[in-house]
Amino acid sequence: MKADIVQDSGNPTGHGRPEDWPKYIADQGWENYTSEDHDVWKALFERQSEIVKGRACQEYLDGIAALEMDQTQIPNFAEASKLLKAKTGWEVVAVDGLIPDLPFFQLLAERKFPAGNFIRKPEQMDYIEEPDVFHDFFGHVPLLANPIFADYMEAYGKGGLKAHQHGTITNLARLYWYTVEFGLIQQEDGMRIYGAGILSSPGETKFAVESDSPNRVALDLKRVMQTNYRVDDFQQTYFVIDSFDQLFKETYADFSKLYEDIKADNTEYAPDDIADGDTVFTRGTQAYANGKK
Ligand code: HBI
Numbered sequence: 001m002k003a004d005i006v007q008d009s010g011n012p013t014g015h016g017r018p019e020d021w022p023k024y025i026a027d028q029g030w031e032n033y034t035s036e037d038h039d040v041w042k043a044l045f046e047r048q049s050e051i052v053k054g055r056a057c058q059e060y061l062d063g064i065a066a067l068e069m070d071q072t073q074i075p076n077f078a079e080a081s082k083l084l085k086a087k088t089g090w091e092v093v094a095v096d097g098l099i100p101d102l103p104f105f106q107l108l109a110e111r112k113f114p115a116g117n118f119i120r121k122p123e124q125m126d127y128i129e130e131p132d133v134f135h136d137f138f139g140h141v142p143l144l145a146n147p148i149f150a151d152y153m154e155a156y157g158k159g160g161l162k163a164h165q166h167g168t169i170t171n172l173a174r175l176y177w178y179t180v181e182f183g184l185i186q187q188e189d190g191m192r193i194y195g196a197g198i199l200s201s202p203g204e205t206k207f208a209v210e211s212d213s214p215n216r217v218a219l220d221l222k223r224v225m226q227t228n229y230r231v232d233d234f235q236q237t238y239f240v241i242d243s244f245d246q247l248f249k250e251t252y253a254d255f256s257k258l259y260e261d262i263k264a265d266n267t268e269y270a271p272d273d274i275a276d277g278d279t280v281f282t283r284g285t286q287a288y289a290n291g292k293k
């Protein structure tokens with residue numbers, strides 16, 4: 001049952017071997033950050049660490065504490081990686097911005113998380129399109145200190161290399177979107193957030209758990225892989241897991257059969273659809289116009 005995640009990391013379909021790919025890992029250039037850059041980090045960190053209280057899942061908050069994240073300056077990836085590596089074997093490497101899918105998957109498969117080395121400008125405090133160091137580090141890195149989530153991310157990277165061979169990266173990318181970026185988790189205390197796209201956005205952090213507008217639906221692998229998503233606004237549907245154990249178990253499998261089913265089925269859901277068979281936590285009113293998050 002683990003073929004998807006452990007097989008060949010090379011890919012024979014025209015992209016060559018990973019070792020021949022251009023090197024996307026960049027210098028963080030930590031000493032080049034200006035005091036304005038560090039001030040942006042500090043302002044974002046102060047604001048968002050208040051907002052995530054009571055809204056982020058416990059594992060995420062534990063990660064923030066475990067990594068001893070510095071509120072006052074942009075983290076140094078090499079330093080932070082020492083603590084992270086000791087916990088789960090993950091490290092944070094710097095990239096200049098978005099990198100192509102295959103090297104992205106390859107890095108995850110090697111337990112290297114690519115984080116943007118730049119930070120947004122003061123006028124972009126609420127929204128930025130490209131993943132910067134605040135999104136990547138504040139949003140993604142804390143959960144990499146959780147052993148189960150750490151395994152999930154590695155498995156996702158390996159699954160990505162495999163999906164490339166099936167021509168199903170679009171489907172697998174939706175899984176990443178609706179879990180790693182925009183996932184919710186039902187915990188004892190209530191509905192909580194684990195998705196980094198939410199946790200790095202002050203507006204969406206409140207919206208995702210408090211608004212009546214979006215749908216909240218139990219995660220189903222095939223359903224998620226058939227669902228389009230919005231990149232220009234808050235999500236209209238969030239998918240909810242029970243636990244990281246559940247997430248890992250559902251996805252630590254050979255997706256070959258699932259991909260065949262999805263191709264045969266040819267169903268696509270819109271971002272605001274409720275599908276037959278959905279386990280619905282809350283059905284949204286969808287009557288909102290947020291503008292950009
Ligand atoms: N590159 N730096 C960076 N960060 C991402 O989150 C990222 C990427 N390249 C591709 C990508 N994400 C997605 O297309 C994959 O989830 C499919």
Ligand code: FE
Nearest residue numbers: 131181196197
């Ligand atoms: Fe992200």
